[in-house]
Amino acid sequence: MFLALALISGTSLYAQDPWKNLEKRPSTLNLDKGLLTFNTPAFRLKLVKASQTVAALEPNTEKDFDYTPAARLAQRSSNGMYHLGDINLRLKTEGDTAWAKYATAANRADVIPLETKQAGVLAAADLSPTLPANIPLNVQRYWQVVNGNLVLLFKLKNTGSHTVEIGALGLPMIFNNILQGEELEQAHAHNVFYDPYIGKDAGYLQVTRLSGKGPVLLVTPYGRSPFEAYNPLLTDHTPKGIDFEGFYEWMVHSKAYAETDWKKAEPWNKPTSVYIRPGQTAEYGVQFVLAASIKGIEQKLIEQRRPVAVGVPGYVLSQGTDAKLFLNYSKKVKSLQVEPDGALSVSPTTAENKNLQAYTVKGLQWGRARLTIIYTDGLYQTISYKVVKAEHDLVKDYGRFLTHQQWFNKPDTFHRNPSVITYDYEKKQQVTQDSRVWIAGLSDEGGAGSWLGAIMKQLVQPDKAEIAKLQEFVNHTLFGNIQHSEGPQKYGVKKSVFYYQPDSIPKGTYSDSLNWKTWAAWSHKDANDVGRSYNYPHVTAAHWVMYRLARNHNGLVTQQNWQFYLNNSYETAMAMVKQAPYYAQFGQMEGTIFYLLLMDLKAEGWGDKALPLETEMRKRADHWRTLQYPFGSEMPWDSTGQEEVYNWSAYFGYTDKAEVTINAILGYMPTVPHWGYNGSARRYWDFLYGGKLSRIERQLHHYGSGLNAIPVLSEYRSHPDDLYLLRVGYGGLMGSVANITQDGFGPAAFHSYPSTLKIDGLSGDYGPNFFGYAVNSAxxxxxxxxxxxxxxxxxxxxxxxxxxxxxxxxxxxxxxxxxxxxxxxxxxxxxxxxxxxxxxxxxxxxxxxxxxxxxxxxxxxxxxxxxxxxxxxxxxxxxxxxxxxxxxxxxxxxxxxx
Incomplete structure (x- = not known):
C-alpha cells in the first residue's frame, strides 16, 4: 500500500523514533555481568549470565549469523522484553476462581544458578527471583544437549499443599525478524521469518532466512510439549510496525486464554490445561535442530522421528475434488477424529511407498475442519483444513456478490457510479466513505480491489449479465474518472476518486462520525496524483480482460471492439513508466499483467506496440539485474514485487535473478499441514490500509498468496520433478480463494491472532489475490x-x-x-x-x-x-x-x- 511511513494513529513512523524511547527504559538484564558461552553439535549458544536467557544462537557452520536479535540485546534489556528462555504462565490454585498471570520477563532479577553435574546439562537455574513470590510453583530451567540436540527444558514443581491448574503455558519464540533500519541486502543476510505448524505433538516452528538460503532452524517439542496455540506477545515493548511484525509464543496449554482473551474465537486446537498435585513436577520443553535447507525440512523432521504429513493438493478442499493425505511416522495410526462431525470423509488408501500411511480425504461441509490423528504411542497430530464450495460454484458466487451486493449505481458527488465498490460484510452495506479515502475511492489496492476482482472473475467464468454491467464501469467510470481521460495524462491513474475537500463539496457530504484529521484523508489534489505506479496494473488488467472477452468470444462485449481495449491496456502500461517513474522501478503487484499483455500484442502482430512495451520492461529488468535482492518497494520490505521481478527475469534470461527471487519467496511462503499458513506469503501490515480491524498482524492468505503462487508454479513447470514447488505454489493458489464466504464475499484476509481467527470485515484489497487465482489457476x-x-x-x-x-x-x-x-x-x-x-x-x-x-x-x-x-x-x-x-x-x- 501507499503510505509506507504511517502508523495506525496517522503519525509518521519516523516523526518520533520508538527505539529511542525504548533505550530510555532502565536495563534490568544486568548485561554487565557477562555471558555464558557453549558449543553444541549444531549451535554456539550464548546466555546472559544473570538471567540465563539467550543472548545469541548461532549455527556452527557460520561465523556471522545469529537467529536471535542479538544486536539489539542492550536495547531490549528492560522489563517486559521477552527473550528465548522466558516462560509465561496462567495458574489457578485449588479454590481460586480467577487465573493468575506470571511471566519471567515482567520483573527481572538475577536467577539462581543450579549445579550442572547431570550429563549434557549446559546451564540450569531456579527462576524464583524473577517471578512473583506468591507463585504456587517452583520453576527451574535447563539448557542441555540430548542426543546431539540443544534442548530448552522447564521443570515446574508444586511446592504447596493444594493442586495447581496450569491453564496457560507459553514459551516465547524470540528470533531476529526485526527489519527496522536494515537495507534489503542486510535484511536478507541477517534476518529471519518464522512460521508455525500448530499441530499439537507433531507441531513445529520453522525459522527461515529472508534469502531462503542456508540452514533452517526447526523448533520441535521435547517430550510431550504440544504446539497447541500460537500467541502474539502483545505486551512486549519492542516497537511494532511495517518493519517488525512482533514476537510470538509457543503455547503448550491455552485453556485460560480460551476462557478469557480468546472467548469469542474458535481456536485451532482444543484448549487444554493440566493439574499438578502437591509434590508433583511437570516438564515441558522444546529442542532446536538445523535442517540443511527449506526443502529439507520434512526430511529432517523424519530423521528426528517426528510425524510428517503431506496433503495433496493441500489443505483447502473444494467440494467434489478428491484429496490425499500421506503420513510418515514410525508408529501406526490408532484412530482419526473429524471436527465438526461430518465435515470431512477420511478413508484409507495406498501409496507407492508402502511405509507411508495414506488416506483419501473429501471436504463435505463448508468451513474450517480439524482432523486429529492419534498414533499408537499416544501422540496427537492435528491438521487444519478449510472446506470451500466446488471451485466453479465458489467463483460464480463471488461474481454474483460483486455485481449485486457491491454494485454501486447511485447519483454520486465523486462520480463513482456505476462501479463495484468496497463492502463491509459485518454491516452488510457498501462503503461509500472512509477516512482512508482510497477505501471508498476505487483506486489503490484497498479501493480498486473489488472492481478488479469482478473483472478478473470474467476471465475465469464469463457471465453475460455481469459483463454488461462491467462494460459500463470500464467505459465510463474507469476510463472517464479513475483514469484521466483528457490531455497528456489521458492514461494516468489517480490514487483515489473519493477525497476529503469540505470547502468545495456540499455541506453534509462527509460523515461526522469519521476522523478526517489524518494523513489518510487525502485532499482533491493528493487524490488526483498519478505518480503511484501500483495503481496501473489494476487498470491495465481491466482493459486486458475486456480485450480477451471481446476477442475470444462472440457477443459478450458489445460497446467497443477488442482493438479498443487492447490499445487501452497497452497505453495504460506505458503510462505507468511515464507518469509514475519512481515507483515503476520496483516490481509491481499484479505485474504479471504486463507480460500477458506483451504476449497478446505479439500474437496480434502489433509490433509497433509490443516493441516499446518490451523495451520499457527490459529497462526495468536490467535495473533489477544490478541489485543483489531486487525487491525494493514503497515499504522497507515487501513480498509482492517478487512476482513481477521473477517473470521478467525469467523472460529476459536473467536466470540468476529468477533463482534469487524464488529462493526469497520460499523463505516467506511455507508449506505446513494447516490451511491458513500453507502457501500463505507473509504479509502483516495491510490490515492498516485495507482492513476493517486495523492492526499489525500476520495476515493469512492476503493477496501475497495469490500473487506469489504465480512465480512458484511457473518455476515448477520448469522443474517438474520438484514437488515442493508445486505444493507451495498450489497452497498459495487455493489460499487465494480460501476466505471467500458461502455467499460469495471476498475479504481482505484472515486474522491470525488467536483472539480473532476470522476473516476481516472489509473487501478491501482482496482483488489482487483473485487476480492471482484468475491468471494462474490450473x-x-x-x-x-x-x-x-x-x-x-x-x-x-x-x-x-x-x-x-x-x-x-x-x-x-x-x-x-x-x-x-x-x-x-x-x-x-x-x-x-x-x-x-x-x-x-x-x-x-x-x-x-x-x-x-x-x-x-x-x-x-x-x-x-x-x-x-x-x-x-x-x-x-x-x-x-x-x-x-x-x-x-x-x-x-x-x-x-x-
Whole structure:
C-alpha cells in the first residue's frame, strides 16, 4: 500500500523514533555481568549470565549469523522484553476462581544458578527471583544437549499443599525478524521469518532466512510439549510496525486464554490445561535442530522421528475434488477424529511407498475442519483444513456478490457510479466513505480491489449479465474518472476518486462520525496524483480482460471492439513508466499483467506496440539485474514485487535473478499441514490500509498468496520433478480463494491472532489475490516416487492403460502434465478431462460442448521442459499461435502424440 511511513494513529513512523524511547527504559538484564558461552553439535549458544536467557544462537557452520536479535540485546534489556528462555504462565490454585498471570520477563532479577553435574546439562537455574513470590510453583530451567540436540527444558514443581491448574503455558519464540533500519541486502543476510505448524505433538516452528538460503532452524517439542496455540506477545515493548511484525509464543496449554482473551474465537486446537498435585513436577520443553535447507525440512523432521504429513493438493478442499493425505511416522495410526462431525470423509488408501500411511480425504461441509490423528504411542497430530464450495460454484458466487451486493449505481458527488465498490460484510452495506479515502475511492489496492476482482472473475467464468454491467464501469467510470481521460495524462491513474475537500463539496457530504484529521484523508489534489505506479496494473488488467472477452468470444462485449481495449491496456502500461517513474522501478503487484499483455500484442502482430512495451520492461529488468535482492518497494520490505521481478527475469534470461527471487519467496511462503499458513506469503501490515480491524498482524492468505503462487508454479513447470514447488505454489493458489464466504464475499484476509481467527470485515484489497487465482489457476498431473500419481485441481483415476483426470478448477482452461513437460492452455473453451498414457506419452483431451458465446476453442501447447515435441492429431487452423477447434453440441476429443 501507499503510505509506507504511517502508523495506525496517522503519525509518521519516523516523526518520533520508538527505539529511542525504548533505550530510555532502565536495563534490568544486568548485561554487565557477562555471558555464558557453549558449543553444541549444531549451535554456539550464548546466555546472559544473570538471567540465563539467550543472548545469541548461532549455527556452527557460520561465523556471522545469529537467529536471535542479538544486536539489539542492550536495547531490549528492560522489563517486559521477552527473550528465548522466558516462560509465561496462567495458574489457578485449588479454590481460586480467577487465573493468575506470571511471566519471567515482567520483573527481572538475577536467577539462581543450579549445579550442572547431570550429563549434557549446559546451564540450569531456579527462576524464583524473577517471578512473583506468591507463585504456587517452583520453576527451574535447563539448557542441555540430548542426543546431539540443544534442548530448552522447564521443570515446574508444586511446592504447596493444594493442586495447581496450569491453564496457560507459553514459551516465547524470540528470533531476529526485526527489519527496522536494515537495507534489503542486510535484511536478507541477517534476518529471519518464522512460521508455525500448530499441530499439537507433531507441531513445529520453522525459522527461515529472508534469502531462503542456508540452514533452517526447526523448533520441535521435547517430550510431550504440544504446539497447541500460537500467541502474539502483545505486551512486549519492542516497537511494532511495517518493519517488525512482533514476537510470538509457543503455547503448550491455552485453556485460560480460551476462557478469557480468546472467548469469542474458535481456536485451532482444543484448549487444554493440566493439574499438578502437591509434590508433583511437570516438564515441558522444546529442542532446536538445523535442517540443511527449506526443502529439507520434512526430511529432517523424519530423521528426528517426528510425524510428517503431506496433503495433496493441500489443505483447502473444494467440494467434489478428491484429496490425499500421506503420513510418515514410525508408529501406526490408532484412530482419526473429524471436527465438526461430518465435515470431512477420511478413508484409507495406498501409496507407492508402502511405509507411508495414506488416506483419501473429501471436504463435505463448508468451513474450517480439524482432523486429529492419534498414533499408537499416544501422540496427537492435528491438521487444519478449510472446506470451500466446488471451485466453479465458489467463483460464480463471488461474481454474483460483486455485481449485486457491491454494485454501486447511485447519483454520486465523486462520480463513482456505476462501479463495484468496497463492502463491509459485518454491516452488510457498501462503503461509500472512509477516512482512508482510497477505501471508498476505487483506486489503490484497498479501493480498486473489488472492481478488479469482478473483472478478473470474467476471465475465469464469463457471465453475460455481469459483463454488461462491467462494460459500463470500464467505459465510463474507469476510463472517464479513475483514469484521466483528457490531455497528456489521458492514461494516468489517480490514487483515489473519493477525497476529503469540505470547502468545495456540499455541506453534509462527509460523515461526522469519521476522523478526517489524518494523513489518510487525502485532499482533491493528493487524490488526483498519478505518480503511484501500483495503481496501473489494476487498470491495465481491466482493459486486458475486456480485450480477451471481446476477442475470444462472440457477443459478450458489445460497446467497443477488442482493438479498443487492447490499445487501452497497452497505453495504460506505458503510462505507468511515464507518469509514475519512481515507483515503476520496483516490481509491481499484479505485474504479471504486463507480460500477458506483451504476449497478446505479439500474437496480434502489433509490433509497433509490443516493441516499446518490451523495451520499457527490459529497462526495468536490467535495473533489477544490478541489485543483489531486487525487491525494493514503497515499504522497507515487501513480498509482492517478487512476482513481477521473477517473470521478467525469467523472460529476459536473467536466470540468476529468477533463482534469487524464488529462493526469497520460499523463505516467506511455507508449506505446513494447516490451511491458513500453507502457501500463505507473509504479509502483516495491510490490515492498516485495507482492513476493517486495523492492526499489525500476520495476515493469512492476503493477496501475497495469490500473487506469489504465480512465480512458484511457473518455476515448477520448469522443474517438474520438484514437488515442493508445486505444493507451495498450489497452497498459495487455493489460499487465494480460501476466505471467500458461502455467499460469495471476498475479504481482505484472515486474522491470525488467536483472539480473532476470522476473516476481516472489509473487501478491501482482496482483488489482487483473485487476480492471482484468475491468471494462474490450473490442473497439475504428476507422479512422485513415494506418493504415486497425483492430481492438483482434478479427480484422478488410473487403469492399466492411462491416467485420467477430470478437471475441477473453475476456469478449466489450463493443464500441466509433469511427466510430459506439457503445458496446455485455452483462450476459449474448457477442458472436461485429460488422459495420459505413461508408456507411450499419448495425451487425449476432451473439451466441453460449445455455449452461446463460445463456438470455438483456442488451444495452445507449450513444451515447458526439454523432451519429445507433441503434435495435435488432425488438421486445425492456427490463429494467434493457437489451434482453433470448432465446438458443438457434443464433447470434442483431441489426441496429442509425440
Amino acid at each position: 490442473t497439475y498431473i504428476t507422479h512422485h516416487k513415494n506418493f504415486g500419481w497425483l492430481a492438483f485441481g482434478g479427480n484422478l483415476k488410473k487403469d492399466s492403460r492411462a491416467i485420467k483426470v477430470d478437471i475441477t478448477t473453475a476456469s478449466a482452461q489450463r493443464v500441466f502434465i509433469a511427466p510430459a513437460g506439457l503445458w496446455l492452455t485455452l483462450d476459449a473453451g474448457t477442458f472436461k478431462s485429460i488422459s495420459y498414457n505413461p508408456a507411450n506419452g499419448k495425451v487425449v483431451i476432451t473439451l466441453n460442448i460449445a455455449d452461446e458465446f463460445t463456438p470455438k476453442a483456442y488451444l495452445h501447447m507449450q513444451q515447458a521442459v526439454k523432451g519429445g515435441q507433441y503434435k495435435l492429431n488432425g488438421n486445425f487452423v492456427l490463429e494467434r499461435g493457437a489451434n482453433v477447434v470448432p465446438l458443438g453440441s457434443k464433447t470434442v476429443e483431441l489426441t496429442l502424440i509425440k
